[in-house]
Amino acid sequence: MGTYREGALQRDETFTILNENLDDLPIPRAEVVRWTGANGETVNGILHYPLDYDPDRAYPMMTVLHGGPSGVDLDAWSLGWTVYAPLLAQRGAFVFRPNYHGSGHHGLDFVESIKGRYYELEVPDIVSGIDSLAAAGVVDKDSLGVMGWSNGAILTTQLTIEHPELFQVAAPGAGDVNWTSDYGNCAFGVRFDRSYFKGPPWAYTEHYIEKSPLFEMPAVQTPTLIHHGTEDRAVPYEQGWEYYRALQQIGNAPVRFLSYPGEPHGLRQLSHQRRKVVEDLKWIDTYLFGETSMQERVSERLLADDAPLSLLETAGAPARTDGHHGVRANGTLVPETVTLGDTLTVGRFEVTRAQFRAYDADFEVPSGTAEYPAHGLAADRAQAYVDWLSEQTGRDYRLPTAAELAAFKAARAGPSENTPAYWAGFTPTPDEYRRLRARLAQHPTEALLMPVGSRPAGHGPNGGGPLVYDVDGNVAEWARTADGIEAQNASALTRTDPKAETAPTPPRRVTGLRIVLDR
Template sequence: MGVMAMAQKIEDEPAGGYRIGYDDHERHQEVSMASKPAKKPMTIDQAVRLRTAFDPQTSPDGTTVAYAVAELDEKTREYRAHLWSVPVAGGKARQLTWLGSEREPRWSPDGRLIAFVSRRDNDKVRQVWLLPVDGGEARRLTDIETGVHSIDWAPDGGSLLFLSREPMGAEEKRLKKRGGIRVVDRFVRMTQIWTVDVATGRCRQLTKDRSTKASACWSPVSGAPRIAFEKRREPTSNHSYRSSLWVMDGDGRNKRRLASVKACDTAPRWSSDGRQIAFLRRGTSVYARLTRLAVVGLAKGSRERVLTETLDRSVTDIRWAPDGRRLYALVHDGTRQHVHSVTAKGGRRRQLTSGDRQISGLRVSCGGGLVFLSETPKALAEVCVAATDGGTERQLTSTNPATARVALGRTRAVRWQSADGLQIEGVLVLPTNYRKGKRVPLVVEPHGGPAGARGFNFYPNWQLLAGKGYAVLSPNFRGSAGYGEAFLGANEDDFGGGDFADVMAGVDAMIDRGIAHPKRLAIMGFSYGGYMTAWAIGQTDRFQAAIAGAGVINLTSFYGTTDIQWFTTGYQKGAPWQNPDSYRQQSPITHVDKVKTPTLLYHGDEDRRVPLEQSQQLYVSLRERGVPTEFVRYPREGHGIGEYWHRKDCLERITGWLRKWVRSS
């Protein structure tokens, strides 16, 4: 189940916003300080037009960063991403592409080309394109029926590898022509590894076995390059996405498994000499476990070494230093995520960045400098660079300069004690016009996952509500990431138990501290946050309004309709027939007879993670009981609301529902 309350996406990427050309940064800087207008609260139009920078990539010589920016196309009202570049020394950002929607910028080893994937010229799927850095038109390199993703250059620059989903077989195509008949014999179509020759465009499939390949990368050593890849067998209710790491020759031969332990091993990263591979390991296939940094040598007989065994926090991304003596890792700790250095021998660790923010998109230049995205409660992610010790940090981009003119609610971390004494942390955003001592309406927003977490990020939806006079509290209840493995697994077979108690204790804490008005409370959430919302209104009538997006309502039917059957068997300790009481008692639908709270429901018609029928079950039940309710379905949407008009409509309905049932209460 998803983590985001409203997925900001553009072909599986974050949604953009303000349409600003590359020269608008200069115009912004020329505004006179004396002419600064008064700041005004964020509007819905501003929220849906925010631009998002992502996927920074350093040039081979370390002088330039290429990255992608997602934004709204004002003519088509579609979110699209384009490629940009910015000098590491500082200066003006330059837009590189203008057509279609581009992602995954990847520099060639000689720095003369940038490969990327895009849908252009009326393509139905993404293909690989090559862009000359010194100028000229991009040229298309592939023509793969099912599209491509996850591209990576060979060290000699003569080819790229990519991943592509298997096409339909002959029998599937025959049945499709006969009225679209489908025979289901597996839940997912496997993804395989391919290479493409840069000079000729000739493509070659390297893997064909019955497993999906989640990631792959070339070794950095020319001559006899190898490919490391992550192999996942088809998920079942018992095994989650258990994955293993393998290596093979560049022509697909001599495949060999690296790690010896049955686990979930992901994200392989080659050392610069090609002798070691670092990776992320989750020790079991159970969802709620920490992810650790490990290293394995390529020599026969080498065994993997877990470098963060004693660190009770998850590592979310890793990169080698050029000298191979240490690695850089992103470590998630509560409401923050920062860069740490970890020695390759001994695992000695040191935090390099600090502050109330979230670091992501970590890269290391050939000279050893750090490149990353930094996001704070005041601004979406921007490209930054820093020295290898985290010092001399500089921000290179200004993707949303207009947000400097928006009045924002203050964001801070808050803590409280739950009913059983467990310490809980959450993120609180105060109204933009907040005055200490005045009680305000409170919107409680449980996050998704449930193994997600809220942190020091910029949440446009929260700032929209803050501008309308609401405080927003998002509790990192038990089961959230960032607080250690015991905390992460504390909600197993206890959905709606301790986690719900944590949420309500947070509400009481905000009331006791004089922030929240006890008679002006609302709860809203998406995915597992939608589950918590539906669960809450079946347990208490303290909330004046509820808003549930794509929430799980019936765990039993969810097991049989979701694309992650393993999710419930892991958390509920078995399948519905093995633990029927747990499935029934922890399902919000079981307690719908107690619901009195006016409830807004919204859902994507094409949601395969939490199928539409989940919201429909709650809607029908509430209607039958006479509870004020509204059910909004968004066509073409999956597990998140991403299209411009849909996002705008959803925010209008959310603010309207709160205005009707909370502000007027």
């Protein structure tokens, strides 16, 4: 609490701290700046400083434009997916947030000053603000970027048209480029466009064309990253496509379009908000800071971090010995294990036929099937194998518990496992599962199983952890329960239907095992 007078807080006293975690985060210095804008009027904005600011040098700057147009940037704490000054300050950049003509909190005349002359006051306000900071020697005018959401994106686009050589990077989100189509598609297009563009497009056709950036897109040279939600009705999704298509076809500027499924005018899902910020920063890193190249960016975004191929390249390839999956221990082929988290060490694959034959020389392995999972095993044979494995290697192997196997499946089942759903080519209903199982049961086991690792690998949360395979498919696996040893998880013939009260018992012919190593 305190008294605010003439830009200074006096007799301040702290009553409570709402977020102590902010004390550990770098928060850039911010101040209100003023300059002479359009019509010779004083305009203000917020300027966030780079971290470790050195007054003896000039810095890059990102101009971040609020929406509305009657929104406003205040000298107050603000951090979100549209404005994240600390992340840009960490990269050594100023963040400039101007309150251009049309902004709120400056009186009705200021708000309505842009009606009938959209862009004519706002763009000069913003550019003169940038010029004033550059003239003061704090901003490098050769290292500028601009971004914004909604009306902030609309102005971002217009700035890159009117000043094509001023900005090195742009990241507009949910902005209009064609006011004629906006009139028909926007939920409030009639009200908004009649107010700001004099009237309907058939009465003011030339004015609508003059004010629509779409018809000036050949001027754009700035690398532009476009964001838009597919369900946006305030700035219709089609506006994003018109924007992208124009830049993509003209070819004078690098452009990328990110659409966000199911999102309205403001992004609601945290994953989409995070994706927007991450993509902005990568785009800015590339074109403003020069830290990456487009070749690197294309290679990076070709695959998601948790895509099976990405994981294969980063998590280590499965071990092979003499052409078989597994490793040697005391001269014996044994399953390779991987550690999940800090406590559970499990087989990367189900025990293969080649590995089981090392225990039982009479175990039948038809030609060409050594890498298929061992199956048709009774519970006592599965237990005998792990006992033998422990004796052979001097290490403590066992069957997993049902709880371990359930947690393992929930976290690490790969997509499209070898189950009835795979064979059907779609996700069946409970009744369809029953009918599929009946049809699959008519086929020989060899026709249904696959070599271990044939389907995409599973992995831990957020793509972390080692590659593991066939966690919920191919063959079911024996697990220890309170009642003994029971077959768990899905197989090529069965799948546990989450809506069913009881899960089908996997047939013996498609039941194998996976081992756990206690350390």
